[in-house]
Amino acid sequence: MPATTAAAEKLLLQMVDDYTAREISPEDMPMDAAGDFPAGFMQKLTDTGFLGIMLPQEFGGAGFGPEVTAAALNHIARGNASTAVTLEGHFKTIDQILKFGTPALQKQLLSSANDRIFAFSMTEASGGSNPMGISSTATREGDHWVITGDKIMITNGGLAQVYCVLVKTAPKELSVFVVDQDMPGFSFGKREDFIGLRGTPVGEIVMDHIVVDDDHLLGKLGDGGIIGDSAHDDARILMGAVLTGIMEHELKIATDYAKERKAGDKPLTELQVTHRKVADIAMRKETTKLLYQRAAQLKAAGQPYSEEAAMAKAHGSRAAVSAGDDTLQILAGYGYSREYPVEHLIRDARAMEIAEGTVEKMRSAIATAEFNK
Amino acid sequence: MKIVVCIKQVPETNDVTIDPVTHNLDRRGLAGVMNPFDKNAIELALHLKDSTSDDVQVALLTMGPDDYAESLREGMAMGADAGYLLSDRAFAGADTLATGYVIAQALKKIGDADLILFGRQAVDADTGQVGPIVAEFLHQPQITYAASLRLSGKNEVTAERLLEDTKQTLVAQLPAVVSVRSELNTPRYPTPRNIQLSFEKPLTVWHHDDLDLDDSRLGQAGSPTIVTKVYAPKPVKRELTPLTGTPSEAASQLIKALKGRQLI
Numbered sequence: 001m002p003a004t005t006a007a008a009e010k011l012l013l014q015m016v017d018d019y020t021a022r023e024i025s026p027e028d029m030p031m032d033a034a035g036d037f038p039a040g041f042m043q044k045l046t047d048t049g050f051l052g053i054m055l056p057q058e059f060g061g062a063g064f065g066p067e068v069t070a071a072a073l074n075h076i077a078r079g080n081a082s083t084a085v086t087l088e089g090h091f092k093t094i095d096q097i098l099k100f101g102t103p104a105l106q107k108q109l110l111s112s113a114n115d116r117i118f119a120f121s122m123t124e125a126s127g128g129s130n131p132m133g134i135s136s137t138a139t140r141e142g143d144h145w146v147i148t149g150d151k152i153m154i155t156n157g158g159l160a161q162v163y164c165v166l167v168k169t170a171p172k173e174l175s176v177f178v179v180d181q182d183m184p185g186f187s188f189g190k191r192e193d194f195i196g197l198r199g200t201p202v203g204e205i206v207m208d209h210i211v212v213d214d215d216h217l218l219g220k221l222g223d224g225g226i227i228g229d230s231a232h233d234d235a236r237i238l239m240g241a242v243l244t245g246i247m248e249h250e251l252k253i254a255t256d257y258a259k260e261r262k263a264g265d266k267p268l269t270e271l272q273v274t275h276r277k278v279a280d281i282a283m284r285k286e287t288t289k290l291l292y293q294r295a296a297q298l299k300a301a302g303q304p305y306s307e308e309a310a311m312a313k314a315h316g317s318r319a320a321v322s323a324g325d326d327t328l329q330i331l332a333g334y335g336y337s338r339e340y341p342v343e344h345l346i347r348d349a350r351a352m353e354i355a356e357g358t359v360e361k362m363r364s365a366i367a368t369a370e371f372n373k
Numbered sequence: 374m375k376i377v378v379c380i381k382q383v384p385e386t387n388d389v390t391i392d393p394v395t396h397n398l399d400r401r402g403l404a405g406v407m408n409p410f411d412k413n414a415i416e417l418a419l420h421l422k423d424s425t426s427d428d429v430q431v432a433l434l435t436m437g438p439d440d441y442a443e444s445l446r447e448g449m450a451m452g453a454d455a456g457y458l459l460s461d462r463a464f465a466g467a468d469t470l471a472t473g474y475v476i477a478q479a480l481k482k483i484g485d486a487d488l489i490l491f492g493r494q495a496v497d498a499d500t501g502q503v504g505p506i507v508a509e510f511l512h513q514p515q516i517t518y519a520a521s522l523r524l525s526g527k528n529e530v531t532a533e534r535l536l537e538d539t540k541q542t543l544v545a546q547l548p549a550v551v552s553v554r555s556e557l558n559t560p561r562y563p564t565p566r567n568i569q570l571s572f573e574k575p576l577t578v579w580h581h582d583d584l585d586l587d588d589s590r591l592g593q594a595g596s597p598t599i600v601t602k603v604y605a606p607k608p609v610k611r612e613l614t615p616l617t618g619t620p621s622e623a624a625s626q627l628i629k630a631l632k633g634r635q636l637i
Contacts, residue, residue: 049564053565060566
């Protein structure tokens with residue numbers, strides 16, 4: 001890594017830590033309780049340039065690479081996983097526009113990506129992990145495309161202004177178009193009341209005959225499956241980073257408590273039962289960290305990273321739930337109380353056994369990759 | 374207009390040790406961060422730059438080992454235009470006087486600074502002396518502990534000086550040296566983009582031979598301060614006398630006690 005790159009990374013993470021400690025972490029518990037972030041929270045995050053961490057400099061961003069971007073989300077998630085996941089949804093969408101968009105589409109969309117939040121939407125009531133089950137369509141009418149359908153459970157749904165949407169352009173052809181909230185026919189639907197990551201808006205968009213030109217097609221007709229897979233891969237690396245952050249938070253809570261608390265005359269730190277739990281939490285945290293960093297390294301080097309990204313999320317999500325459970329057990333009654341963040345960290349981690357592909361689907365993808373070697 | 378903000382890198386931790394020989398703070402091997410009060414001085418400079426259409430150049434100046442460049446980069450990521458690092462083995466072990474001397478000589482070399490800003494003090498040694506010392510070396514007016522500052526004329530600043538028990542409004546002709554309090558502002562965060570762009574800004578390193586220096590005034594040999602002992606003061610146990618009864622009775626007891634000690 002060039003010296004300036006390493007120095008910039010250090011400075012970025014120092015700033016992220018400082019901002020997280022002062023502005024993001026204090027909102028973690030209130031956001032979980034309210035199911036939303038406070039007024040002005042996203043604007044301040046935007047004004048401080050967080051939306052542009054991985055956006056290339058030519059579009060007004062900072063242009064940090066995959067490894068540093070993942071590290072930044074990891075550091076944010078130590079204090080607030082919801083905010084890190086909001087950024088993950090934004091970054092994975094920008095990534096697809098960078099990978100598949102024409103220079104003209106990139107210029108049109110990405111010059112505002114430092115100020116506007118982006119989202120990628122695939123899931124519908126009729127299909128989540130099975131993309132061919134979706135019903136949304138883009139139909140050719142004259143020189144235009146007319147997009148109709150409902151998308152649900154979108155990370156940043158209702159918050160984002162720009163959406164990449166997976167639609168059918170033929171009965172067995174999936175394509176991706178870009179729409180924004182100001183287009184006639186666009187409206188927001190229901191917002192989900194999820195049990196975890198409650199500071200991340202997840203909601204529905206309704207597309208009622210939105211008319212777009214060819215220039216809003218991302219990639220080529222029929223590229224929908226490839227783009228959707230790519231978005232998943234990029235999201236899974238970042239989720240590995242977020243999950244590592246959750247486990248770092250859990251580990252700190254567990255060790256801080258164990259150092260202070262006694263069971264009878266003995267400090268918890270002298271009990272083997274505590275040792276085993278703390279060691280397991282630490283090992284889960286470290287293995288997830290290695291997996292997401294490996295996937296990010298491969299991505300930065302232009303190598304295939306789909307399998308490693310799936311491993312980071314599949315391993316990390318269960319690991320973070322288990323680490324949370326061990327932390328809760330160390331804190332006992334306090335861990336079970338909503339006054340302490342442990343139970344909400346478990347709920348946050350649990351979301352990532354489902355989002356961006358279920359862990360079952362991850363295992364299928366990993367096994368298939370191994371069979372094909 | 375040219376503003377130079379003098380900053381210092383301090384240990385990230387409060388867990389510093391004392392060098393057993395020199396009795397100075399031993400900063401070796403400790404990760405450093407920019408002195409938090411210096412960020413208020415940088416923010417003031419950037420605010421003055423942002424609030425005028427005139428050309429305002431903000432430069433940062435620090436003295437220390439090579440890794441102090443990190444704090445200069447951070448300040449440039451906040452928005453400063455350039456950085457100067459004064460780094461040489463000959464400067465090591467300097468007290469506030471020897472430090473102020475080298476900084477003053479560097480400021481002369483930079484030249485034409487209209488306003489020289491300092492944070493109120495560094496959080497590691499807590500002296501707050503370098504700013505005033507630099508002002509004396511440069512024969513410039515100085516305002517310390519400024520809680521507000523504005524350009525009140527073409528070559529003039531007006532500052533509110535906040536002390537423990539009083540406020541003073543002072544006017545100084547430029548060029549001047551001002552140290553600022555943290556009440557002055559809330560420093561901005563460096564944005565990710567500006568962090569990257571800060572590495573394209575000029576950072577100049579000056580060694581001993583780059584400056585016009587009298588060697589007898591440098592480093593430990595040029596430092597008249599001798600630290601003979603460093604210790605934490607013992608807490609003073611004070612006698613407490615509770616006031617009882619109604620507010621009127623309590624007031625009478627208080628007056629009697631104060632008169633008894635000849636305090637009123």
